[in-house]
Amino acid sequence: MRTVDSHFHWFPRSHFEHMAARAEHPRTERVGDGYRYYYNEGRGFLPLPAIWFDLDAGLAASEAATGPDTVVVCTTGVLSGLLDQLPAKDAIDTAYAYNEEIAKAQRTHRDRFFGTAAVPLQDTESALSVLAHAVRDLDLRAVNLPPVTAGDPIDVARLEPFYARVAELGVPLIIHPTDLVFGEMLADYGDALQRTIGRLFDSSVTVLRLIFAGVMERYPDLKIIQTHGGGFLPYQAGRIDKNARQESLPLPPSDYLKRIFVDTVTPQALTVRTALEFYGPDKVIYGTDHPCWSPKAAVGVLEEAGLSDEQHARIRSTNVEAVLNLT
Template sequence: MRVVDSHFHWFPRSHFETMAARSAYPRTERVGDGYRYRYHDGRGFIPLPAIWFDLELGLETARAATGPDTVVVCTTGVLAGMLDQMPATEALDEAHAYNEEIAKAQRTHAGRFFGTAAVPLQDTSAALAVLDHAVRSLDLRGVNLPSMIGEETVDQERLEPFYARVAELGVPLIIHPTDLAFNDVLTGYADGLQRSLGRLLDSSVTVLRLIFSGVMERHPSLRVVQTHAGGLLPYQAGRIDKNARIEGLPALPSHYLRRIFVDTVAPQALTIRTALEYYGADNVLYGTDHPCWSPRAAVAVLDEADLDDEVRAKIYTNAASVFPLG
């Protein structure tokens, strides 16, 4: 069985080097053989040791957990919004360079590694051009969506052509937490509030913006993948239906929420079982969050959830059609 890890992080070292050459934030700083990423305001940092750009080691680690036929889908992860915090022209140049490197890795590791696109959204026309090139020319299999575009949110009316084109191309939007939306208020405790709760709030609000703004209503074929088992949303779906009275939305928010695909990057069996009950086995994808989490731990939590063989097989293979991988 070909197992698909839908939540895997890798960056070409050239990207970190480009970001290290910047004098303004966001940027990276060299630390030994690795880097650390400084946010758009210079506060806080994410350590980026060599595992973040050692693709061979990452692929080996993935296969060691689930077998030699394991393939990975590479996403931008918590760094998804970095380009949208940069000047538009610079962001476009780096997006093209990043996407070309991801596509090169996809060709080099054909059938084992699949890439997804970085698309800066400051300028809608430019975003459409980057999107088309990434999917149609480079054959990347998804599009990463940040929570913020500079000071703008993702539900701007000007982005309607972008969402329409993503739906038309048949690739999913990947919504992963960033540190852009709530980092200002969830401070302290060695970033414990932001990393544990803030990031889940970030991705959950991003999904709700797509629902409340009518993007998912207007584009019923649009596929959205939310990481970390749906964040906070499946636990509060009833409250969302009760309290979110959205004018012009013909169905309750939960109608659209159940269309979301989520992954199993959640280190608790109860969370896995809740995701399966709420979204259904067809909408839950295997993921490891490598190198932020261990592929062996990702398998262990599925063991702990005590899933039957049919459900587990679905989880391991669903991503092949969502992205799609062929």
Template sequence: MHIIDSHFHWWPRAVFEDLCKRRDYPRAERNARGGYNYWRKEGEPWFVLGPEWFDLDSQLAHMDGLGHRVDVVCSTGPFSLHYSDLPAHEGMDAAEIWNSEMARVQREHPDRIWASAVVPLVDTEVAIATLDRAIQHHGLMGVNVPGSVGNDPRIDAERLEPFYARCAELGVPIFLHPTDAIFPDMLEGYNGALHLSLGRVIEVSVAAMRLVYSGIMERYPDLKVFMSHTGGALPYQAGRMDKNGKGAKLPQPPSTYIKRMYTDTVSPHMLGMKFAVEFYGVDHILYGSDYPCWMPEHALQLFDEIGLSEADQRKILYDNARRVLNLKTPEERALAIAAE
């Protein structure tokens, strides 16, 4: 079976080696595991990362051991927040390191790896310029949007509307992923168990609903929003969004816009996966494993337990990613870049 994993994380070492040169926060240090400790601010490290995040050859070898051909789509995940923690032009320079590394692995693994861009959102003009370079020069296929702009939860801020308009104009998907910045105090304790269980679910839900209630999804019907983690709580609480969302004064029920979004199968629970398929519809679900945070062996086992038809399985495992994320062959990428 040919599979595309739409929620896969590889982080370039070059980005973290550059961070090791910093003395101010955010910064990083190499650790004894062969990875890096990353500090967003003073205190405990924000991330303690092992080599499984950085060794692409090992990651692809893991995929090769699954008994299927598995191609991958690299997205940034929680680290996308980093680029909006920096001053705008420093964030732009840092984003260029990430984006150029992503472009490199696309070239080195044609038709096996596709990759998405990072942008600093603290300045809208800088964000758009970074986006344009990533898509038009580097040939990346999408852009990562964190659940907050640094500690500011307003990813729907009025000043950012031109950025979303440009994403819609370019036809690139937005990868919406939580970043752990805005709920940690409320969910502290238990060695991170409460935050890791609920924080990211809450954050991606709130971020997606900001795009809905702000009217961005209404004004830009071509905007592709790809939510992580089966859309957080939204499939299960969409009725509350409709019941209590009248104050946003949208022309359609909020659930209409939620169902226009896309999501993955990243839920370590077969019933969660199944309900996401039923709520969004099979054409709006893309297989993802969240590797290395979750093992694809488990993700595929749970997906198989849903009991979908062979045609619907193929859509979720392969066809939808090609269509929704507009995944181009190497030849198509070259033609698209030459045409700009």
């Protein structure tokens, strides 16, 4: 059985070298074999050591955990949305170059590596062009969605054509936490608040905006993947239904939540079992968050969860192949 890791991080060095040549923020700074990525006008930065740029090492770690038939799906992760801090033309040019590098890796590591697109959203027409190029020309398999774009929330009305086009193309949106919204607010305790709950707030609020704005109602075929077991949402679905009071929605918010795919990047077997119960057996997909988490630990959590053989097969292969069109 082929195993598909839906939550894997790798970055092309060319992007970071390009960002290091910038004088203004966002920009990168070389630190040894890695980089610091400065954002929010330099008030925040992400340390990115060399492991983030070593694709062969990442593939080897994944295969050591789940066998030689392992496939990885590369996402932008916490860097989603940083392109939107660039001037619009720079963001578009940078996105084209980034997506080309991801597509090159997909061609080089055929059937072992699949890429996903970075699409800056501050200009809707340009975003549609980048989207079409990434999906139709480069064959990238999903689109990374940030929580905000150029200061606007992700449910701003001007993005309606973008969501319509994503739904038409049949590729999923990947919602991964960033540090753009809550990072400064929760920067205490060595970033422990932000890294533990702030990032889950980030992705959970993004999903709720898409629901409350009616995006998921208007585009029932729109596919969404939320990382980290759905953040806080499956555990508070009853409260959301009780308190949301969105008269424009014909269904309770939890009905839309259950359309979403969630991954198993959660170091707790209870969360995996809860995700299966809430979302259903066809909506949970395997992920490791490499290099932020160990692939062996990710497999260990699935084993601890006490899953049936059928559940293992769905999570590790069938579900993600369907949502990402990998069959």
